[in-house]
Amino acid sequence: MIISRYIYLACIIVLLLASPNLWAIEHDTNDLYPSIYFEADNLLYENDGQNIKASGNAKLFYKSYIVEAMEITYFQESDQVIAEGSVTMSDKGKVKITANKITLSDELKNGFLEGANMILEDGSKIRADKADLNLTKSSTFKGASYTFCEKCIEDDDCPYTWEFQSEEVVHDEINKKIIFKNIKFNVLDKTLLSLPQFTYPDFTVKRQSGFLVPTYSFSNFYGHAMKVPYIYILDESSDLTVSPFVTTKQGPLFDFEYRKKTKNGGDIYINPNFIYQADPLAVAPGDEKLRASIQTNGTIPINDNFDWGWDATYATDDTYMRKYSLDGRTKYNSNIYLEGLKGQNYLNVAAINYKNLLNETETPQAILLPRVDHQYNFNLPNLKNLSFENNIVNVQRASGDEQIRLTSELKWDERYISNNGIIIEPKLSLRADHLRTFDESEDEFTNFSRITPNLSTSISWPFFDNAPYGKQIIEPKIAFGYVGDEEKHADLLNEDAQTFNFNSLNLFEMNRSLGFDRIDGGSKISLGVNYSLQDDIGGLLNANIGQSYHISGLNSLESDQWSGTDNYHSDIVGSISYNLNDAVILDYKTRYDRSSSDNSINEFNLEMHDFNNYSFGINYTDIEAEANWLNSGLNANNHVALSELSGFLEFGITPDWSIISSGTFNLESDDFVSNQIGLRYDDECLAFDIGYRENLFTDRDIKKDRSILFNFELKTSAVD
Numbered sequence: 001m002i003i004s005r006y007i008y009l010a011c012i013i014v015l016l017l018a019s020p021n022l023w024a025i026e027h028d029t030n031d032l033y034p035s036i037y038f039e040a041d042n043l044l045y046e047n048d049g050q051n052i053k054a055s056g057n058a059k060l061f062y063k064s065y066i067v068e069a070m071e072i073t074y075f076q077e078s079d080q081v082i083a084e085g086s087v088t089m090s091d092k093g094k095v096k097i098t099a100n101k102i103t104l105s106d107e108l109k110n111g112f113l114e115g116a117n118m119i120l121e122d123g124s125k126i127r128a129d130k131a132d133l134n135l136t137k138s139s140t141f142k143g144a145s146y147t148f149c150e151k152c153i154e155d156d157d158c159p160y161t162w163e164f165q166s167e168e169v170v171h172d173e174i175n176k177k178i179i180f181k182n183i184k185f186n187v188l189d190k191t192l193l194s195l196p197q198f199t200y201p202d203f204t205v206k207r208q209s210g211f212l213v214p215t216y217s218f219s220n221f222y223g224h225a226m227k228v229p230y231i232y233i234l235d236e237s238s239d240l241t242v243s244p245f246v247t248t249k250q251g252p253l254f255d256f257e258y259r260k261k262t263k264n265g266g267d268i269y270i271n272p273n274f275i276y277q278a279d280p281l282a283v284a285p286g287d288e289k290l291r292a293s294i295q296t297n298g299t300i301p302i303n304d305n306f307d308w309g310w311d312a313t314y315a316t317d318d319t320y321m322r323k324y325s326l327d328g329r330t331k332y333n334s335n336i337y338l339e340g341l342k343g344q345n346y347l348n349v350a351a352i353n354y355k356n357l358l359n360e361t362e363t364p365q366a367i368l369l370p371r372v373d374h375q376y377n378f379n380l381p382n383l384k385n386l387s388f389e390n391n392i393v394n395v396q397r398a399s400g401d402e403q404i405r406l407t408s409e410l411k412w413d414e415r416y417i418s419n420n421g422i423i424i425e426p427k428l429s430l431r432a433d434h435l436r437t438f439d440e441s442e443d444e445f446t447n448f449s450r451i452t453p454n455l456s457t458s459i460s461w462p463f464f465d466n467a468p469y470g471k472q473i474i475e476p477k478i479a480f481g482y483v484g485d486e487e488k489h490a491d492l493l494n495e496d497a498q499t500f501n502f503n504s505l506n507l508f509e510m511n512r513s514l515g516f517d518r519i520d521g522g523s524k525i526s527l528g529v530n531y532s533l534q535d536d537i538g539g540l541l542n543a544n545i546g547q548s549y550h551i552s553g554l555n556s557l558e559s560d561q562w563s564g565t566d567n568y569h570s571d572i573v574g575s576i577s578y579n580l581n582d583a584v585i586l587d588y589k590t591r592y593d594r595s596s597s598d599n600s601i602n603e604f605n606l607e608m609h610d611f612n613n614y615s616f617g618i619n620y621t622d623i624e625a626e627a628n629w630l631n632s633g634l635n636a637n638n639h640v641a642l643s644e645l646s647g648f649l650e651f652g653i654t655p656d657w658s659i660i661s662s663g664t665f666n667l668e669s670d671d672f673v674s675n676q677i678g679l680r681y682d683d684e685c686l687a688f689d690i691g692y693r694e695n696l697f698t699d700r701d702i703k704k705d706r707s708i709l710f711n712f713e714l715k716t717s718a719v720d
Helices: 002-017
Strands: 036-039 042-046 051-062 065-075 080-091 096-105 110-119 124-134 138-148 162-172 177-187 190-201 215-219 223-227 230-235 238-247 251-261 267-276 290-301 306-315 331-342 345-356 367-377 386-396 402-413 423-439 444-460 463-467 470-483 522-535 539-552 572-580 584-593 598-610 614-623 642-652 657-666 671-682 686-695 705-714
Touching: 215 705
Parallel strands: none
Antiparallel strands: 036 051, 042 051, 051 065, 065 080, 080 096, 096 110, 110 124, 124 138, 138 162, 162 177, 177 190, 215 223, 223 238, 230 238, 238 251, 251 267, 267 290, 290 306, 306 331, 331 345, 345 367, 367 386, 386 402, 402 423, 423 444, 444 470, 463 470, 470 522, 522 539, 539 572, 572 584, 584 598, 598 614, 614 642, 642 657, 657 671, 671 686, 686 705
16 A cells, blocks of 8 residues: 555656656647646756756646646756755645655656655555655665545644554565565554565555455453454455454354356355354254354346345354354345346245244244245326236245235225315225145145225325424325225134234325235224424424224224224324434334323434534333234233333544443343443544443353454545
8 A cells, every 4th residue: 555655656757757858938739748847936958958957936837737846957868857855746736745855767767756755635645765666677665654644635744643664665566566574553653563574466456365454352252262364366256255263262263255246247155154162052052063154145137137146044053153243133034036127017036934043932934935026017008007916925834834825916096186285195906815724733725715905095185384483284184995804714824914013104004914914904094194394493393193993894903902903993193203404313103092091102212413522312112011013922911011221322522532332221121131331532544442342132052241342443545
């Protein structure tokens, strides 16, 4: 990086002075090459005009470049240019170079610089005591250093938080290498790392095999650990990264990453890893010694409209990836798919395998083989919003009940606005389902079909008002419609509609089921009011409140108290949000249960930001057991409430130092789930933070974890 900037400097000077004809004052527009000319208090032509000396505020101009010095001399016979005394070169202010003396000779291919100091547009600063340039073989720089500080764009003498220093840097032009000798990494004038030699590809090389930045971590389970990645370039389109993760207690973990870019624009990624544990815990699931996993994904274009691909994860046991911080997920799915999109028409065919990693007793995980999603839009001249949608799912299990469902739906919707501003949105649909279920306990199949119409209309009338405090809209809204009664059979499974969350977002929908296996049937009327205000200080307020009434027909959720729609009238739902230029963000959602005269759901979130001084956020969630949709399918005695308080705080002590903290507290168990506190430093050159974290979640061999975190970032340019 250091040497690449100096080579860039040398190239600029070569381009600047490469023309054999130097023009003083005058500019020849007929010249085939860009003109070079001088400005100075004094211009002196010596040796019959062979030498030109500009002195006193001397300036040399070439294209967008300007060189300023006390004296600039050109020796035509020896083809040498010398600039001396407070030498400055700039490119429209974007690149600034200062030096005590610059000398170029031998057809301007070789040169010498003394006391060079270069600042780029992005704030990178490069310095060298002196440099010998040979742009055809190799160049050597003595006493070179590199750093990055935004303030250095304006201030040549700005302090350095960090920098790299090297006694000698050699740029090997032939082999495209940069060789650093006796390099030191300094932070706050303290040397943190010294190396006798370090080799790096030069700026012309985009990809090259070599070591990447190592990382350090500590765990009570595996002890001290160091990861030293090495990337091996296989060819122009693929590479392999080997990352041995050496631990003091459990031995080495081997991690591999293979990446490939296909000729037709596809991507392939494969990440296997494994460890043979030296000191395993007996509570670990699966094999106590050999633990492994593999993650892979890819997308391969077939043509302009179709791709096929996959996203798969496999582990030898449930906790291995979380234990070694390879993947923090507690559940995942693996799939292979074919996907096509042409205009507004869409097709997706996939095979999906679901996997849960938590220690819970539940129905064996499902395999979808296949799942098909299809949508066709007719785009008829007089019926533009007519579509035909299909969903096919074959649910299989290693043991347990299975089911095949075929769903087809013809849908139409439109939006009309009357002359007085009334908005009318009719919707029509006709849906057909066919289900074939296998009951393992009875060892028999059940075939079942149903047809469900859905007819609804919503009407709203927004009123606009320019109030003294801002622009506001009040919009009363009513929606009414009919959904065919849900026809069910005792053997039918509910695979995709286990949960149901009634809120202000789906208040005006007639069928609020989240999946296909269940239907929220009957005739309903929903009433509500939407309100918005754009105030004069830059804030935006949105609020709404409403309720739904089940008029007739089968209420499919009448036995589910947690749904909020189990009676003739639903719970009252509402929300309010406010955003003031992202400095103040407020959001509140609630659900009021009239039968208990209590708010069964309260969700509150507040964030406040003064990005120069502090950032603060708090979230409060309180869901009573009777309203918690996660209790679906559980016995009433097993219903649990959800009550949590979480937040974060970053407070500036000085312009560079700040305190950071975050945490989640379970109000039901009166325990912390996680918490973290730390100290952060962040200036124009460097950022790092150190913190203490507790994760109190346990699962078999995953125990309560307390750790010290240290993150370190050197701020460099976007092209580094």
